[in-house]
Amino acid sequence: MCVPMPGLLTALAVVFGTAVAFAPVPRITWEHREVGLVHFHEPGIFNYSTLLLSEDKDTLYVGAREAVFAVNALHIAEKQHEIYWKVSEDKKLKCADKGKSKQTECLNYIRVLQPLDANTLYVCGTNAFQPTCDHLSLTPFKFLGKNEDGKGRCPFDPAQSYTSIMVDGELYSGTSYNFLGSEPIISRHSSQSPLRTEYAIPWLNEPSFIFADVIRRNLSDAEGQDDKVYFFFMEVSVEYEFVFKLMIPRIARVCKGDQGGLRTLQKKWTSFLKARLICSKPDSNLIFNILRDVFVLRGPWLKEPVFYAVFTPQLNNMGLSAVCAYNLSTVEEVFSHGKYMQSTMVEQSHTKWVRYNGEVPKPRPGACINNEARAANFTSSLNLPDKTLQFVKDHPLMDDSVIPTDGRTQLIKKDVNYTQIVVERVQALDRTIYDVMFLSTDRGALHKAISLENDMHIIEETQLFQDFEPVHTLLLSSKKDKKFVYAGSNSGVVQAPVAFCRKHSTCVACVLARDPYCAWNPHASVCVALHQEHVSGRGLIQDVRGGVSACPDRVKESYGQHFFKHGGTAELKCSQKSNLARVVWKFQNGMVKADSPKYILVGGKNLLIFNLSKEDSGVYQCLSEEMVKNKTVSQVLAKHVLEVQLLS
């Protein structure tokens, strides 16, 4: 059977009349067994959905179904601690009585795993549709038995969406508040000032919660801003009307200093504002409105945090994914100066949403308390005038949208459903900065991609999970010398290095990988990872744009010598990893026509020569030809000397 091979995707695209656009092919495909991945999996335990990394302790905490583990973050196969949190038989029966499955739903799915202090984790589980939270002491690794009601912190139903983030000891979460899952809320759990959203369509309309994180105020900021917590979710659109229920991705934010209102919005957010996230390509009629995951890229190199988000389309999705990035300042501009939307009744029975063009009360509804507000004697949200509070209660939705960085998508890829994203900003040898995106798929793979002169280059695809199961969680550890990607699925956790530099055995192969993590060390003749200890940039060769001229020797002249019988068949081998290259064979410097009756190319690589005769003796070379920036880079992959002998 002939195996699908490099170049075939393109061929098929032509055969089936599909545009080749949006089909960047990963340059290299690493099969599961080909690369050294470390696994963690406990027999009988499933749904490894929650990962938490302690970089100080080099420990990875893993929340699964009915269990929490601590494993060595540098080698996750090494389990350090484990603790089980099972549902009692009695509770299971009660849950089953309510019509839920005893085998699957009436168990305890860990959904919240957040650091409470240096020695304690905050853990919540669905607990057979009775969400419960506890404190997990790390030394010893034991639950403190708090048995807090987890309502509003953790979903009842393991199938429902959830997100949470611990900020200064208070848990901010987005989840549903009841058994049926019909009461969605975004809330803060705090003994001093618990706050939540209203139950009202304008606030949350059948949402799915995706992600939450805190952005600390800029300490050099003169406006006296507050820390802010951002929520990413989808909900059914109120502003658009479509043939079906249309999902709209949203970003919402609340202020950490929010105390709720005194009369209006008592114990409710006074700072809850939300806006549309746009990720589309209008000239191709592509619209990505199913938000899958968000990653916050931040660091000393960055002027401001950047939100990276991965999307798929809701409509007509035959396997299409996109990545869009959003600058924090763009988001803030919409919330601080954007227009609001208002709802209006039309003909007594239709609610329509339009831009609000009337006067906006002061202080600005939904704004955090800053120096200006304090100067006007609004020192807390409890002081805010009713007019401002009533306005934000009725107008939580902005009319302006959050537009992606550079007004466009970072990446569009056909024939894949991305599920999760993590991003690392990497400096190449020539000091160029690349945002390296790691994208997991619903079939257990990981894509590593960078933007090269506005074109996407997918450096490699790694099959993390042998069984092609969806990746549910992705986590990045980016400490120097300890750079790993952790991926959780239903069956376990996988740890992969951020690059497989050593797999490239020649200088040309190392440079053509166009991987900012990798460079060629010509003295040791090895492709090294730049972030590894003891690696200095001096004398190394790297060109992320793919120029190979700096490579000293383009061929390792290793001949294979073969003797064959007259009339027989020879098979000459050739190994080639790049999906973007094609293999051509030369015989005595002439091209071999591989579809003639004399020759056949097997698997797109190896050459079969039939009916050997004296004239077939000579030197055969296998070359790889790869298009890099519209230039063909050739490299000799193998040389074979064939000698055909008359039968003795």
Add this chain to the structure above:
Amino acid sequence: MCVPMPGLLTALAVVFGTAVAFAPVPRITWEHREVGLVHFHEPGIFNYSTLLLSEDKDTLYVGAREAVFAVNALHIAEKQHEIYWKVSEDKKLKCADKGKSKQTECLNYIRVLQPLDANTLYVCGTNAFQPTCDHLSLTPFKFLGKNEDGKGRCPFDPAQSYTSIMVDGELYSGTSYNFLGSEPIISRHSSQSPLRTEYAIPWLNEPSFIFADVIRRNLSDAEGQDDKVYFFFMEVSVEYEFVFKLMIPRIARVCKGDQGGLRTLQKKWTSFLKARLICSKPDSNLIFNILRDVFVLRGPWLKEPVFYAVFTPQLNNMGLSAVCAYNLSTVEEVFSHGKYMQSTMVEQSHTKWVRYNGEVPKPRPGACINNEARAANFTSSLNLPDKTLQFVKDHPLMDDSVIPTDGRTQLIKKDVNYTQIVVERVQALDRTIYDVMFLSTDRGALHKAISLENDMHIIEETQLFQDFEPVHTLLLSSKKDKKFVYAGSNSGVVQAPVAFCRKHSTCVACVLARDPYCAWNPHASVCVALHQEHVSGRGLIQDVRGGVSACPDRVKESYGQHFFKHGGTAELKCSQKSNLARVVWKFQNGMVKADSPKYILVGGKNLLIFNLSKEDSGVYQCLSEEMVKNKTVSQVLAKHVLEVQLLS
């Protein structure tokens, strides 16, 4: 090089993580050279956009750029007449002065070719942005030089959409009325009663015209209904609000007896109503809103005409097409009893469309004059009360949608963009009725499909045009013994038979084709077309569900005998057309493992055996295994007797 082969699509679908759903593969692919197609093309003439068939005369009229031809409909290569209609140099220059291309746009594209009477055709062309119409006498084949102004009958711009239909000597057309293409109208050209649409967004909002046809009144109908002309078009939605401009497919209808209003709607349609056409699969979030073509299926077998329409998605289209069918009665129900939509101003600046729930004036706005209206003394649209006319002027859009037959799509197909459709209702040997759909693609191919127990079966794919150019026009001739499909493209016209029965050389191959046109004649040992002369159903074998048990002999026992040398390589051939089958090889009744070092399958079919020895002598059988209704049907395609001889 290894060629893409049967089964590979499935393999790739798995490799790339895409759903295999919506990917029915044509069972047989006929390459352009493989089948006998007749071509018509005149050197130097392009854009064969308009086809008109005279079944009485067995003549096909072809409207192209600057020329009209009459060809023999039974063999279109045989040209009967030709006449040229070129633009004068002077006119070309004037057109070029207005910024249009002299080489392409400032020519005369024939866009209307309609029968006026038995000896005259009505012809209009774009005529260098000065649309002009003329009468073409058939004997002799000559223009009468009428030089009528073609405004509103034919577009100015060859790139713009158009449709027209001649009804009782009056031309009904949908096109644009001005040079810029900014004034779309649907009109009737009549010396007695010319009528047209209003220039207003509620009537037509940036439409693209696709198709028009007349449905005659049912003569047995007691209501005294009128003949009706239906227009199919798309326009920018007013009722939905979306991130982009959303196109909505529409069906509109006018009454032949419409005379316009006396004061209100003077010389305008009083019977113009339009409704949404729905073609979607909500459970998969598929929405098809780009209407490509419509075909009216009618005939003595049918209770009522059925509109077959082919669609592609506007949003996120990576190559996806669908067919939906609509019963005339469903359409009529919407127009006769459906709710209307109304537009309302919201907050002074937004127009929103909602269902109109108020009182509807009588007679019903937009209705044709029927017996009931006549009885109430409304004998003509000129008598209609102002209230009715004003209402239909403001409310031409229905709130109810036209739902497809059985509430679902007939066919959804991935990796293809269908452009045109024709349908024939065919009775199989067992008297089961099949609607055979012929669908052309944007890459010059034709698919023939039927619905088999709610699954689509694409019987075959025929490459009509070698250069993979889009098919612009499709026409069906369905007279017994003269059944052909005619396809027009930019380069020419192709005539294809509706079936290639004779290509199936065995009973099993003939029956497995599952083609209602074909049956096996066991006496003559030939696969015959049922619609051909002198073919009677008696004794023939056909089973469109694919049961092959009636076939008398499952194997033609024709052995190939081969002698090979010891140590050599043998290639055993096998020919297999079905893309749904796979080839397996047997040696002495054991299965051959084709990926072992000993054997290789070339092109998925032929068997290579290496390093021959005495033990390889024996009988090799090539079998095809095809899944038919979850049962595997095996057939022996070839037998080879191999004898390996020691070198003499």
